Amino acid sequence: MPEGHTIHRLAQDYTAAFARTAVHTTSPQGKFTDAAALLNGTVLTTADAHGKHLFLGFGAAEDPTWVHIHLGLFGKVTFGPAPAPPPTDTVRLRLANDTAYVDLRGPTTCALITPPEKQAVHDRLGPDPLRPDADPAAAYRRISRSRTTVAALLMDQKVIAGVGNVYRAEVLFRHGIDPYRPGKDLTRAEWDAIWHDLTALMREGVRNNRIDTVRPEHTPEAMGRPPRVDDHGGEVYVYRRANQPCHLCGSPVRTADLAARNLFWCPACQRR
DNA sequence: TCCTTATGTACAA
């Protein structure tokens, strides 16, 4: 379930369960065996997240050895209390200490990197609404100069880091913006509102570990509709609601392919 | 038991 909020939550959860303790590290699947042997018995010092990238720092706080993790589309992380059960053969990396264990499966990336390599990842990512140092103006400079659709720009991690297919669909709906609008036609005021909204939505996403985007006045209870929650676990306006009536105007929600991803929007509520 | 699908990205052509 990896959009940026998931990764920031994982950084918190890894820290809560393992920071300042020596960890037993293994790679039952075998693809990270040498690195796991190198890290085994060292202390998890810190965890960091930028967009959908997670970094676990082991050893000396001034100069940690970093594990770079990207979940991709399928990656999953599961935590549990000690004693850890026998791992299944798809576990890429298991951390275990006296009180807890955590299994990583199916990541696109799980690699040891140096501090300069970590910096290079930060350098190629755009501002992340969940990071305090983020500069939304840097994102707007790229958006306002681009003929690319705002839907594609929101998914471009060099422009803004951490937004995925759910937040993209939902934030464009919440601001009444057609996904096919060219970036250069987005006003500064519209961008500021989107950024501000993403910051709040994603912070709530970290807190609840799920994506909820429906305003209180539009919840099923408030509108006298039957309760409904998407498979991903949250309450949304348009994501994965193709051909169902828009919660606000009743028009059928539209869907289309955009750069090999599913796009969802309300053609009546969202304006070019 | 097979097929499809998914909140992602990188690289080849």
Place this chain on the structure above:
DNA sequence: TGTACCTAAGGAC
């Protein structure tokens, strides 16, 4: 633009 990669759940048979 297409394809490869990684996993697991759900639905069709």
